[in-house]
Amino acid sequence: MDYLIDFSIEEANELLQQLLQNQEHFFFSEKELLKLSKQSIEPILQKTCLDIAKLMKCERVEIWLFNEEQTKLRLETSYDSRGTHPFSKATLLQHEVPAYFEAIVHKRTLAVDDVATDPVMHGLRESLSLEYHPFQSMLDASIVLNWGVGGVICCLSKQKRHWTPVHRHVLASVADMFAFIFDRLHRQETENYIYKLAFTDTLTGLNNEHAFYKKTEESLKTLSAEERGIFIYMTLDQFTNVQNVLGHDGGEEVVINFAQRLHSAFPKPSIIARIGFDHFVIYSPISLKNNQGAILSKEITNTLTEPMTILGQEVYMTFSYGMAYYPNHFDNVKDGLQVAQIALEHARKQTSRKAIGLYKPSMHTFIKESLLSEMNLQKGLDLKQFQLFYQPQVQCDTGQVKGFEALIRWQHPERGLISPIDFINLAESTGLIAHIGEWVIQEAVTQLKKWQAEGKDYLTVSINLSPAHFLNADLPDYLLKCTERAGIAPQSLVLEITENVAIEDRDAARNRMAELRAMGFSISIDDFGTGYSSFAYLQNLPVHQIKIDRQFIRNISTNQNSAAIVQTIVQLGKTLGLQVVAEGVETKAEWDILKQFGCGSIQGFYFSRPLPVSEINALFQKTALDYQLYLPLSLQV
Ligand code: C2E
Numbered sequence: 001m002d003y004l005i006d007f008s009i010e011e012a013n014e015l016l017q018q019l020l021q022n023q024e025h026f027f028f029s030e031k032e033l034l035k036l037s038k039q040s041i042e043p044i045l046q047k048t049c050l051d052i053a054k055l056m057k058c059e060r061v062e063i064w065l066f067n068e069e070q071t072k073l074r075l076e077t078s079y080d081s082r083g084t085h086p087f088s089k090a091t092l093l094q095h096e097v098p099a100y101f102e103a104i105v106h107k108r109t110l111a112v113d114d115v116a117t118d119p120v121m122h123g124l125r126e127s128l129s130l131e132y133h134p135f136q137s138m139l140d141a142s143i144v145l146n147w148g149v150g151g152v153i154c155c156l157s158k159q160k161r162h163w164t165p166v167h168r169h170v171l172a173s174v175a176d177m178f179a180f181i182f183d184r185l186h187r188q189e190t191e192n193y194i195y196k197l198a199f200t201d202t203l204t205g206l207n208n209e210h211a212f213y214k215k216t217e218e219s220l221k222t223l224s225a226e227e228r229g230i231f232i233y234m235t236l237d238q239f240t241n242v243q244n245v246l247g248h249d250g251g252e253e254v255v256i257n258f259a260q261r262l263h264s265a266f267p268k269p270s271i272i273a274r275i276g277f278d279h280f281v282i283y284s285p286i287s288l289k290n291n292q293g294a295i296l297s298k299e300i301t302n303t304l305t306e307p308m309t310i311l312g313q314e315v316y317m318t319f320s321y322g323m324a325y326y327p328n329h330f331d332n333v334k335d336g337l338q339v340a341q342i343a344l345e346h347a348r349k350q351t352s353r354k355a356i357g358l359y360k361p362s363m364h365t366f367i368k369e370s371l372l373s374e375m376n377l378q379k380g381l382d383l384k385q386f387q388l389f390y391q392p393q394v395q396c397d398t399g400q401v402k403g404f405e406a407l408i409r410w411q412h413p414e415r416g417l418i419s420p421i422d423f424i425n426l427a428e429s430t431g432l433i434a435h436i437g438e439w440v441i442q443e444a445v446t447q448l449k450k451w452q453a454e455g456k457d458y459l460t461v462s463i464n465l466s467p468a469h470f471l472n473a474d475l476p477d478y479l480l481k482c483t484e485r486a487g488i489a490p491q492s493l494v495l496e497i498t499e500n501v502a503i504e505d506r507d508a509a510r511n512r513m514a515e516l517r518a519m520g521f522s523i524s525i526d527d528f529g530t531g532y533s534s535f536a537y538l539q540n541l542p543v544h545q546i547k548i549d550r551q552f553i554r555n556i557s558t559n560q561n562s563a564a565i566v567q568t569i570v571q572l573g574k575t576l577g578l579q580v581v582a583e584g585v586e587t588k589a590e591w592d593i594l595k596q597f598g599c600g601s602i603q604g605f606y607f608s609r610p611l612p613v614s615e616i617n618a619l620f621q622k623t624a625l626d627y628q629l630y631l632p633l634s635l636q637v
């Protein structure tokens with residue numbers, strides 16, 4: 001038994017003690033966990049490899065990590081008693097060493113006493129070149145992450161060994177510590193990414209509105225007395241026509257292209273953001289000495305209007321803009337955006353193309369009044385011009401309709417069907433939102449009762465509540481009154497609020513959530529990932545559900561990174577005991593991926609657009625089952 005190397009009790013104790021200390025440091029030190037990054041864990045990994053080499057009496061210890069598909073292992077870090085000695089080939093492919101891959105994916109540990117003869121090693125020595133030759137025995141432990149086996153820790157000994165259960169157990173415990181670290185790292189990277197997304201317009205990579213506010217506020221503070229801040233509100237001319245010709249994808253291409261041009265036309269310290277489909281805002285600090293005047297230079301205009309080639313067609317885009325100066329015309333970012341937009345609207349009254357407007361205070365009242373009279377929301381309410389459309393929410397694994405989201409539309413006599421995006425903000429700023437919200441609650445509850453009375457008593461309806469309405473003192477009583485009168489359980493009404501409600505007025509929002517939850521209503525965080533909140537914050541809120549925003553879903557079938565993010569959100573959501581809903585599912589491929597991730601429910605155009613009640617009822621009538629509906633209909637017999 002000369003190949004069996006044992007430790008003296010003292011030696012083993014000391015090393016195990018060291019290992020335990022290492023682990024304690026990681027499992028319990030908040031500070032270490034907070035500063036985890038790819039760079040900061042490298043020395044930790046190396047140090048631990050060294051400790052394990054001593055503990056196991058091995059000459060070499062390695063950490064290998066899988067790619068997402070578990071088809072490739074990459075050497076992450078190693079310790080070698082000969083000094084830094086990486087193998088010439090630091091990747092292993094599944095098809096080169098199938099037995100080895102099979103073993104580490106399915107076994108907690110893999111002990112190979114004799115590397116030369118063990119069939120599991122078939123191909124491994126060849127793959128890793130001659131440098132493997134001095135090693136005679138190998139012990140591996142799999143690193144099991146949240147989503148499955150993520151890699152392996154591998155000890156190599158020059159002497160033949162007989163690996164005992166003690167060896168296996170120790171190595172497995174180290175592998176678990178690595179798993180803990182890697183899971184934390186992944187979670188942190190995801191949160192950082194979500195945070196970044198909260199400030200980025202995903203279509204163009206420009207700033208989004210939040211980021212614009214934040215960065216511009218900072219920049220305004222640094223302006224000197226010789227400087228002014230210029231705000232430009234810009235939109236593309238006749239963009240709807242362009243979209244009609246080029247379709248939605250073509251429209252997006254145009255916007256992306258234009259954003260790139262803005263990016264080069266307005267270098268730093270200018271700040272550019274996209275705040276609506278084809279709406280951009282630009283902030284630039286300018287010196288009074290070389291006052292560039294109230295119009296953009298010819299050079300910039302030419303750069304922005306050069307023809308673009310979109311989907312093989314040459315497209316000529318022009319743009320219009322309104323301008324305003326800080327501090328002459330406004331004293332904060334919010335007002336700056338508003339007055340620059342007013343300058344634009346005003347100029348657009350003269351011409352619909354290449355309009356240029358410089359803000360004058362006299363424009364203000366004029367525009368506000370005309371907007372209000374055009375969109376007389378109160379009249380819309382009085383004349384019953386609002387309507388709720390319903391979009392099905394289906395159970396992800398089966399496609400069964402479990403409920404609907406109620407989405408408001410305004411059937412305007414002159415302007416046709418108006419989307420909520422175009423009037424909810426106005427309703428909020430004029431204070432009419434609570435009235436509209438109450439109408440929505442009443443209408444949705446009445447409709448839900450009708451469906452439940454027809455035997456579809458399992459259905460739920462989600463409604464969207466504006467921040468101001470959510471915090472309104474009358475809301476809880478009103479909700480209770482409506483549900484009681486209709487005779488539906490509060491549990492079947494889901495209240496959707498956006499993340500920012502929860503952030504802006506934390507205590508009030510938390511109290512309101514707790515109050516509504518105690519009454520039995522369900523609370524859902526809409527557009528999850530687009531605001532500022534993080535999982536750590538959500539943990540403390542009485543929330544039932546998160547709805548992953550459409551922007552995360554749109555790339556999951558083409559971009560692995562997006563898919564990984566969504567997978568993490570789904571997993572973390574579930575860990576917190578939340579229902580997870582994915583919004584904006586447009587293709588079968590996206591559905592399949594979400595199914596694989598174990599997402600709870602989904603909603604999106606792939607299943608159905610938001611529809612008026614009559615069309616939802618028609619869908620129910622088309623199915624063979626009386627009161628159950630599976631979507632998409634094309635997949636049902
Ligand atoms: P939301 O609550 O996030 O609603 C989802 C929006 O995404 C809806 O737009 C819906 O039509 C759209 N959508 C659903 N599936 C897909 C898809 O597969 N692809 C794409 N591209 N879009 C999809 P909608 O109806 O225009 O509503 C926009 C926003 O207006 C809503 O966003 C919500 O924030 C707000 N809103 C709607 N109804 C109300 C309401 O009654 N009260 C309040 N306060 N806000 C409302």
Ligand code: MG
Binds near residue numbers: 405463464496526
């Ligand atoms: Mg919603």
Ligand code: MG
Binds near residue numbers: 526547549550
């Ligand atoms: Mg949403």
